[in-house]
Amino acid sequence: MDISTITVLAQAAAAEDYGANAGRAIALGVGGGLGAVGAGIGIxxxxxxxxxxVTRQPEMKDEITSIQWLGFALCEACFFYGLVAGLIAFFL
Structure with a gap:
């Protein structure tokens, strides 16, 4: 093999790595981004x-507030699931 053949093979291998890394970065962005959008809408x-x-039934404020925080926590958990899925796709 001469030097030009080795150079062409090295460039082809580098191009494959860039494509794989780009796909991984897109997966991370989509996973985290969609998770954030969904959590934002839910919250x-x-x-x-x-x-x-609370404006309709002020006497139920304490019960409504406790349920509110449960819903908030579940929405945030969904965001973190999306982020973790994106990280898994990025690193595996």
């Missing part, structure tokens, strides 16, 4: 409905 909906509920 906004939860707090909006809590405000509506």
């Amino acid at each position: 906004g909906t939860i707090f909006g409905k809590v405000i509506e509920s």
Whole structure:
């Protein structure tokens, strides 16, 4: 093999690595991004409905607030699941 053949093979191998890394980066961005969008929509909906509920029935404020924090925690957990899935796709 001469030096030009080795150079071409090395460039082809590098191009494959760039493609794989680009796909991994896209997977991480999509996993984290969609998780963040979903969590943002869910949290906004939860707090909006809590405000509506408390204005309609102020005497239920304590019970509504406890349920609100449970919904908030579940939305955040879904975000972290999306982020972890993106990280797994990136590193594996």
